[in-house]
Amino acid sequence: MRAPNHLNALRAFEAAARHLSYVAAADELNVTPAAVGSLVRGLEAIVGVELFHRSPAGPARLVLTEAALAVLPELQAGFDHLTVAFERLKASREQVTLSLTVPPAFADKWLLPRVERFATAHPLYDLRIDTSGRLVDFAAERMDVGIRYGGGRWSGLESIFLLRDAFFPVCSPALRDGANPLRGPQDLKHHTLIHDRSMTSESTFPTWRTWLQAAGFPDMNCERGLQINDSAAAYQAAINGSGVALGRTTLVALDLAAGRLVRPFGEAVDCELAYYLVHRPKADSDPGIAAFKDWVCTEAKADGANVG
Missing domain, CATH: 1.10.10.10 (Winged helix-like DNA-binding domain superfamily/Winged helix DNA-binding domain)
Structure with missing residues (x-):
């Protein structure tokens, strides 16, 4: 017809x-x-x-x-x-590949659970994702677009704000309700503290000392415990019951929703660092980069983890 x-x-x-x-x-x-x-x-x-x-x-x-x-x-x-x-x-035309650089924990905990939605909305584009964690040279390595965590300024790149984290204690439900239940910051002395060492170069990145000072426990011994240089691995250790980690809203949202992690107590502390979409100047005139930019900004806007 x-x-x-x-x-x-x-x-x-x-x-x-x-x-x-x-x-x-x-x-x-x-x-x-x-x-x-x-x-x-x-x-x-x-x-x-x-x-x-x-x-x-x-x-x-x-x-x-x-x-x-x-x-x-x-x-x-x-x-x-x-x-x-x-x-x-x-x-039906030849697929176009977009090269994307993303911090490994953000890829694991935020981006990868969502990429199927990008594929459905934009079937012409395939994503090639680099999760090495290093700062990629966009020109030398022909990188199209990236997501970076920091203050929002990187030489030679345009940046667009996506998400900002708050920080608060997280642990497994079994640890919270176990032999030494977690009811307040004073109970942390009975448990291993899990330290995320992935951002030690950033002095403004919250640590256990930052959180305990804000909570009114500045004298508690907070240097002890398990130190891990990968955020996703630190949260996996908390899921496994190995201790209490300092959660970041963006990275623990899915684990909290699924009940793998819980917030046993305490208020959140803010951080001036944030996630930004980055690309070379005016590169978003490219249809593929523009499509990814629009999609990821929409996803970030809809994400309740945005407390910034």
Whole structure:
């Protein structure tokens, strides 16, 4: 069965019906309101049916007729099918690979659980993810885009804020409720402290000393315990019951939601460091980089871990 004629007129009617406004429909279709109105009137003349009730107050707020209401769901379903077909045509072209550099713990705990959504939304693009943790030279290594943790300024790169963490104690449920239950900071003396050593070069990165001082326990011995130079490994040690770690909202959110970790007590402390999307200046004019940028910024905005 062939597609109907007058697709432009049908598209104009569908947009006007969805927005109940010629002006909003015109903004979406990048034409003038007069052009939308002309297309709709032409469609009415072709089919011999009125689609909008005319109001003496003018067309600012459109009202659909019963005939228009009856056909609108099928028309919208048809446009949805056309969109799917178009995306499949685009996806049938040669895949484009985007090179991405991400801190290993952020990749493990935040990005990788979400990348399937990017693949679904943008089937043309494949991601090649570097989780080495080193600061990659974007030009020398032909890196397209990255996510970095820090103060937001890196030479030769543009940065866009994504997420900021708060820090608080986390442990396994079994440790919290075990032989030496965790009810307050004073109970930490009975347990191993797990130290994340991955950011020792940043003096503003919160440590157990930072948190205990904020909690009113500045004299507690907080240098003892297990020291690990990888955040994800530190949280895995806490999940295993090896001690109490200082959790970061972005990195422990999924483990808290799944019940693998719990917050036994205490307020969170903030940190001026944050996660940023980075790329070479004006590189987001590239469609692939722009697609990833829009997607990851949307994901970050929707993430309740953003306390910054």
